[in-house]
Amino acid sequence: MFHHILVVCTGNICRSPVAAAMLARALPGRKVESAGLGALVGQGVEPTARALAEADGLAVSEHRARQLTPEMIRSADIVLVMSEGQRQAVGELVPEALGKTLLLGHWLEESHGRQIPDPYRKSRQVFEEVHELLRLATDRWATRL
Numbered sequence: 001m002f003h004h005i006l007v008v009c010t011g012n013i014c015r016s017p018v019a020a021a022m023l024a025r026a027l028p029g030r031k032v033e034s035a036g037l038g039a040l041v042g043q044g045v046e047p048t049a050r051a052l053a054e055a056d057g058l059a060v061s062e063h064r065a066r067q068l069t070p071e072m073i074r075s076a077d078i079v080l081v082m083s084e085g086q087r088q089a090v091g092e093l094v095p096e097a098l099g100k101t102l103l104l105g106h107w108l109e110e111s112h113g114r115q116i117p118d119p120y121r122k123s124r125q126v127f128e129e130v131h132e133l134l135r136l137a138t139d140r141w142a143t144r145l
Contacts, residue, residue, distance in 0.1 A: 005080065
């Protein structure tokens with residue numbers, strides 16, 4: 001069983017903290033964390049992403065962005081990323097972790113695309129679409145973890 005789940009995106013202020021909150025709610029008792037490959041360290045969840053998350057009943061107000069480290073990767077049982085490029089970047093940091101690093105959108109149908117785009121600095125509509133993709137992807141993972 002996967003007890004320690006790490007969710008990774010770029011800045012750790014839009015996708016990964018929201019996805020981590022979704023997984024934590026769906027998988028009580030598991031350790032679910034998030035981090036960014038190029039984290040905007042110390043920043044809270046981006047305002048639009050936060051508003052959508054809070055409307056969905058997710059508690060993200062305490063989140064502060066943090067930089068991904070090799071130690072975080074090694075300690076996680078599974079690492080979920082938003083894109084194939086991020087998967088490769090995790091593998092460059094910790095080559096032996098490539099086998100446990102998977103796309104968050106892995107279980108989504110091809111029509112949705114398996115990579116989850118970065119909504120940062122885009123319209124509210126893009127944030128809403130990304131939020132829905134995160135919800136679908138985390139729901140699918142929750143049934144498999």
